[in-house]
Every structure is written in structure tokens, then in C-alpha cells.
Amino acid sequence: MTAPKDHNSRSRNGNADDRLRLLVERIERMEEEKKGLGDDIKDVYNEAKAVGYDAKMLRQIVRLRKMQPADRREMEATLEVYKAALGID
Amino acid sequence: MTAPKDHNSRSRNGNADDRLRLLVERIERMEEEKKGLGDDIKDVYNEAKAVGYDAKMLRQIVRLRKMQPADRREMEATLEVYKAALGID
């Protein structure tokens, strides 16, 4: 089924339409907020640039800090893989 | 210049350090919020799917509503032209 059915013909599907519209509007509101946050972040980068920092490098730092835990685990896991692959237990 | 210079040797560059750290932390906080919002949006799509909507088409709708009507119609028209040329439909 593609969409909820509305068997009350008197409503001219107003109920289903409203349900859809509500969902879409909730999403749009959140996406706006999300976009606002994205803009704020961009502002901070510009502010940083304005006081002499290199935005690209800042992004690199942020990315690196984010990646550290995940990456360390991945490296560890892969190390285990190598050992296993080479038959060292 | 890559970073602000701090000519007061007594500070041992603590000021520059703090400035950088502060910027990075502000960004990280905002990115976290942004990620949370993204997760919330995904939840709404799942909720929509749970009541019978096609999430992929929903995304398409949200995209269409973001566009200017004129642009949207132009896109749609172009697509129709190409479809006709290739015998689609």
C-alpha cells in the first residue's frame, strides 16, 4: 500500500491530506532548524577566518578529533584481521 | 598568515591556544546538535513509513516544495522533453 486509505468519502480525503501535510511540515521545520545550525557553523568558520585562522585547516582539525576514536578502533580491528589472516591464532 | 600572532611572550601563547580551542569546541557543539536534528528527521520519515507512506517519494516532495515553482516546472518540462525523445511513456 502506498498511502493510508480514507474510506469516508464525505471527507474528500481531507484527513489523509492533512496527515501528509502535517508530516511534511514537521520535516520542513526541522530541516530549517538544521539548515540554521549549518549556517551558524559556517559563521563560526568565517569568524575564525576573520581573525586569521585557515578555515580549511580548522575543518581538518574538527574532522580529525571526530575520527580519532572510530579510527583507532578500526586500526585495532584490522590489526587483528592481519594477524588472523596470517594464521597467528 | 595562518594564525593570529601573540607577541606577548609571557603568555606562552595560552591566548592563541584558548582561542583555537574555543572555536573548535563551539563548532563541535553545534555539529552535535545538527546531527541530533538529522536523526529526528529520519525518525519522522520512519514514522511516515510506518503509517503507509512511501518515504522516498516523501523526500522527493520535500525537495520539490523547496524549489521555486517556476524552476520546478522548468525541470519537469525538460524531463518530459527527454522522455518524449526516448519514447518513455
Add this chain to the structure above:
Amino acid sequence: MTAPKDHNSRSRNGNADDRLRLLVERIERMEEEKKGLGDDIKDVYNEAKAVGYDAKMLRQIVRLRKMQPADRREMEATLEVYKAALGID
């Protein structure tokens, strides 16, 4: 079991090593080829753009042609329903 065992201790697991290395290298070679093809495809899109076509709509067309006609029509129909419900067009 994670990897094939090599019980011939004299080989110092050279066989397992080589087997792994060989597999990885085969994969890497194929992935390179695959990437080359991807670049070629991009070139064609650029060429199309250069003679006046809208690359994004072209991609859409290619996607549509890949689908089963029945599926394509179903998608299109669903989208129309949603558009109508939200008063688009």
C-alpha cells in the same frame, strides 16, 4: 574460522600470506578499472552538457530507463497523489 590454516610450519605461512595478498591485489586492480569507467561516464555527462543538455535530467532519464515500466509508473503515480494532496501544481 577466520582464515585458512597452513599446517606446514616450514612455510612460515607464506602460502596464506600470498593468498591474501593476491586476493587484495586483484580487488584493487578491479576497483581501479571501475573508477576509470566512472570517470569516463562523467566525461560523457560533461560532453552532453557542453552541447546543451541538462546533465541532472539526463541522469534522471538513465535512472528511469533502468526501472521496470510498471514500477516507474507506480512511482510516478504515487508522486502525483502526494503532489495533489499538497496542492503542488
Add this chain to the structure above:
Amino acid sequence: MTAPKDHNSRSRNGNADDRLRLLVERIERMEEEKKGLGDDIKDVYNEAKAVGYDAKMLRQIVRLRKMQPADRREMEATLEVYKAALGID
């Protein structure tokens, strides 16, 4: 402009249509090849699995080998960034 114009009405736009069709078909051929390569790669993973290797781990190894040079450079660059940000020349 969205598509090349064909002012020769006698041709019923056959020329423009053919041009489009040709482009699309070239793309489709290449995408098929690309897909074939993707399938071949998948086969190798399955073959590896069949002789006891863990495909997921193999993928990790391949990814790691691909990332190594880029990642090392990124780390180096970021190190420089840190130094610069802290005013150490």
C-alpha cells in the same frame, strides 16, 4: 538553453532525438561495464569467503590501504596546522 534546437521541421526532431539517444546509450553501456566490474569484485569477495576469509575484514584492509597515503598527508598537514595555530612559526 535546455537542449539543442533543431530548426529543420522536416526532420521531426529526429536528429536531436538521436543525439540524445546516442548519449544515453553510451552512458548505459559504460554503466553496464561498471556494474559488471562491481559484480566481479563481489565475486572475488565471495571466493575469498569460500576459502575462509571474512569479507568484511578484507574490505577493511582494502579501504585502509587506499587511505594510507591520503591519511598520512592529512595528519602531517594537521600537525603543521597545530604548530601554526599555536604560533610556533
Add this chain to the structure above:
DNA sequence: ATTGCGGTTTTTGCCC
């Protein structure tokens, strides 16, 4: 100014 390009994010398809 315009357009190609690198990188970031979003979407899609896949395997478990």
C-alpha cells in the same frame, strides 16, 4: 564573471 573542481552532505542501493 564564469566555470571547473574538491570536498561535504544527502540519497540510494545492498547485505546481513
Add this chain to the structure above:
DNA sequence: GGGCAAAAACCGCAAT
């Protein structure tokens, strides 16, 4: 069906 890897769209920058 939910998470993960590949593809596509989007954006700002740079270079011409």
C-alpha cells in the same frame, strides 16, 4: 528492516 558502503547532488573556492 536497519546499518553500511557507493553514488549523486550541493556548495564554496579558485583560477582563468
